Amino acid sequence: MRYAETGFNLEIDLSRGSIERVESDPELTEHFLGGLGTNAKILWDRVPPEVEPFSPENLLIFSAGLLCGTPAIGCNRTIVSTISPQTKLMAYSMMGGFWAPELKYAGYDKVIFRGKSPDLVYLWIKDDKVEIRDASHLKGKGSNETADLIRQELNEPKAQVASIGMAGENRVFFASIEQGRSSASRLGIGAVMGDKGVKAIAVRGTKDINVAQPAEYLALCNEVLEYIKWRNDNPVPGVMTILQGLGSPQEMKVHDEKWHTENFMWGNSRVRRRDFWNEGVAQKWAETLDTMRTRLISCFNCPMECGATITPPGQPTFMMKCFSKLTYTMAAFSDLDFGLKIAQRATEYGVDGFSTPQVMAFGLELYENGILTDEDMPGMPSDNEGRFYWLLDKIVRREGIGNVLANGTYWAAKEIGKGAQEYAHNNIKKHEQLPLKLSMLNPVYFLMYCTGEKINITQIEGQFPQAPYPKREHREAFVKDWFQVPDEKFKQYFLDWEPRGENSNPYYPTVQMSCDIVDWQERMHYIDDAVGMCAGLSSFPMKPPYHIHNYPKFITSGAGIEMDEEKLTQAAKRYRTLVRAINISRGMRRVDEKPPENHWKKRFPELEEKLLDAYYKFKGWNNDGIPTKETLDELGLDYVSKDFLKRGILTENEDASSDETSAEKEEE
Numbered sequence: 118m119r120y121a122e123t124g125f126n127l128e129i130d131l132s133r134g135s136i137e138r139v140e141s142d143p144e145l146t147e148h149f150l151g152g153l154g155t156n157a158k159i160l161w162d163r164v165p166p167e168v169e170p171f172s173p174e175n176l177l178i179f180s181a182g183l184l185c186g187t188p189a190i191g192c193n194r195t196i197v198s199t200i201s202p203q204t205k206l207m208a209y210s211m212m213g214g215f216w217a218p219e220l221k222y223a224g225y226d227k228v229i230f231r232g233k234s235p236d237l238v239y240l241w242i243k244d245d246k247v248e249i250r251d252a253s254h255l256k257g258k259g260s261n262e263t264a265d266l267i268r269q270e271l272n273e274p275k276a277q278v279a280s281i282g283m284a285g286e287n288r289v290f291f292a293s294i295e296q297g298r299s300s301a302s303r304l305g306i307g308a309v310m311g312d313k314g315v316k317a318i319a320v321r322g323t324k325d326i327n328v329a330q331p332a333e334y335l336a337l338c339n340e341v342l343e344y345i346k347w348r349n350d351n352p353v354p355g356v357m358t359i360l361q362g363l364g365s366p367q368e369m370k371v372h373d374e375k376w377h378t379e380n381f382m383w384g385n386s387r388v389r390r391r392d393f394w395n396e397g398v399a400q401k402w403a404e405t406l407d408t409m410r411t412r413l414i415s416c417f418n419c420p421m422e423c424g425a426t427i428t429p430p431g432q433p434t435f436m437m438k439c440f441s442k443l444t445y446t447m448a449a450f451s452d453l454d455f456g457l458k459i460a461q462r463a464t465e466y467g468v469d470g471f472s473t474p475q476v477m478a479f480g481l482e483l484y485e486n487g488i489l490t491d492e493d494m495p496g497m498p499s500d501n502e503g504r505f506y507w508l509l510d511k512i513v514r515r516e517g518i519g520n521v522l523a524n525g526t527y528w529a530a531k532e533i534g535k536g537a538q539e540y541a542h543n544n545i546k547k548h549e550q551l552p553l554k555l556s557m558l559n560p561v562y563f564l565m566y567c568t569g570e571k572i573n574i575t576q577i578e579g580q581f582p583q584a585p586y587p588k589r590e591h592r593e594a595f596v597k598d599w600f601q602v603p604d605e606k607f608k609q610y611f612l613d614w615e616p617r618g619e620n621s622n623p624y625y626p627t628v629q630m631s632c633d634i635v636d637w638q639e640r641m642h643y644i645d646d647a648v649g650m651c652a653g654l655s656s657f658p659m660k661p662p663y664h665i666h667n668y669p670k671f672i673t674s675g676a677g678i679e680m681d682e683e684k685l686t687q688a689a690k691r692y693r694t695l696v697r698a699i700n701i702s703r704g705m706r707r708v709d710e711k712p713p714e715n716h717w718k719k720r721f722p723e724l725e726e727k728l729l730d731a732y733y734k735f736k737g738w739n740n741d742g743i744p745t746k747e748t749l750d751e752l753g754l755d756y757v758s759k760d761f762l763k764r765g766i767l768t769e770n771e772d773a774s775s776d777e778t779s780a781e782k783e784e785e
């Protein structure tokens with residue numbers, strides 16, 4: 118008997134129109150857990166580096182995490198993995214909501230698409246009945262509209278529908294997959310779905326999921342629920358409001374946006390408005406939010422209510438959470454009213470709420486600086502907000518300049534030329550980052566920005582406070598009940614961290630401490646992404662209910678896999694290394710691992726080199742960021758080391774090959 122997982126995947130060949138129900142290997146679950154872990158193994162095995170994102174041979178994998186569908190609180194993530202059209206590296210974007218548990222209840226852990234459908238289709242999964250259905254009547258429809266129409270035509274009001282909008286159909290490189298109350302947005306996975314001709318996947322399941330030790334498992338779930346209640350009543354003092362509690366930052370609950378609006382950058386990630394927030398703005402924005410926010414909502418089996426349904430006057434209702442509340446507003450130098458209204462249209466089009474506003478602000482900056490001209494922008498309105506709507510429409514339809522901008526700032530700048538590359542200044546690995554520019558280099562964030570392969574800083578950080586507390590007595594109070602640390606040394610790291618002086622950024626946390634902190638933070642995110650846990654209850658907030666000490670018990674009693682902290686750490690290291698191996702085989706190298714030039718004003722090249730050298734060594738990677746043969750073999754990834762040797766990526770003495778492959782070089 119399989120526990121927590123169903124033991125079956127759906128294999129859909131879109132070119133042939135075939136559907137297979139395939140039993141998965143339980144040994145793979147033991148080694149790679151599930152979700153991201155087993156997705157990475159499938160991509161390694163079946164998508165060689167020669168396969169382009171829009172090739173029929175690229176796979177698009179929708180996976181429920183290992184513990185999704187069990188009573189574990191907040192365990193509801195769908196992990197979507199493929200090769201990204203924007204970075205040409207592995208993409209693994211997550212969505213919350215309700216889709217993953219529903220897939221489990223229908224009897225499947227993953228849906229794996231290969232090939233391409235000649236016509237637009239959608240997949241309908243109802244327990245054992247699985248059909249590829251015509252979706253030609255849904256062409257051009259919005260993502261939420263599509264979900265509603267599918268539920269109506271199937272007469273299945275409880276079906277969960279993951280769908281793309283026009284952006285995905287037109288292969289916009291930052292197209293998202295929307296799913297009622299969540300979305301998988303980063304790295305253009307919606308474009309791959311559109312390229313495969315899949316408009317949506319609707320699923321309804323009525324089966325049960327078994328857990329190995331129900332009494333122990335439920336006791337653990339109750340402990341988590343109790344802790345969540347306690348933490349909600351006892352917020353962490355001394356940090357900004359959105360970091361005090363659990364959940365994805367509670368943006369839809371808060372009215373006070375002083376911190377974001379005055380610290381994050383406006384426009385094309387350029388302008389900091391230090392005195393923006395005042396009583397008048399506060400009152401106006403509070404009124405806007407109170408008028409349009411119809412209800413606070415949660416994902417499956419979670420009490421946190423991170424999202425909200427928003428109903429702009431005269432527009433359909435949509436769901437919003439987290440910082441996308443402000444991304445359009447700030448990119449357009451506008452107000453919350455505009456931000457919420459345009460976000461409704463953008464959600465129907467199905468685009469990433471982080472990248473899209475930046476791409477539009479980038480386009481307008483090029484126009485203001487004469488690099489794009491009236492000829493490139495025929496008919497563009499003169500007002501700022503009108504321009505954003507105009508550009509959004511052009512991008513999702515890939516019309517005119519929209520066709521260029523639809524490839525993201527990095528590729529658009531290359532195509533436009535005439536110095537446009539200087540304006541695409543906020544990328545890492547060809548992908549737009551948070552519009553944040555700071556003063557002093559932070560060694561922990563430096564490492565995360567450089568080496569993160571999720572390509573989204575908010576999905577790598579967490580656990581360790583972002584800044585030191587001003588007084589030692591506050592730090593002492595903080596560490597007192599910090600039982601989530603994997604090792605007591607982390608408490609000392611924090612206790613000794615000062616805002617100024619010798620023990621402050623950039624030289625403190627020291628190089629070694631920075632490696633330890635980044636590794637811990639990253640490990641927790643990777644565990645979440647395999648078991649399907651929301652980062653908002655585990656890896657992202659400080660002092661979360663899920664941590665390295667109780668996760669092994671969840672996996673043992675839930676999935677029936679004997680687990681302890683060491684084995685779990687090793688498993689996470691295994692598939693994290695496999696993700697890197699996929700990207701290394703696609704040309705990623707040290708030269709690609711750098712934050713945007715202007716992310717920090719004060720830079721320390723020598724220290725930065727040292728940090729990267731030390732972190733690579735710590736992870737068992739060579740000086741070019743390539744996992745060594747020894748590391749790969751020790752993790753049971755000897756098939757990767759053999760492949761690397763065969764391809765000349767590693768040589769017998771484990772140095773990087775003389776071949777200077779890098780993502781940058783390959784495209785030239």
Ligand code: SF4
Nearest residue numbers: 364416419423651653
């Ligand atoms: S913490 Fe928030 S984002 Fe996470 S599962 Fe719960 S409601 Fe969803």
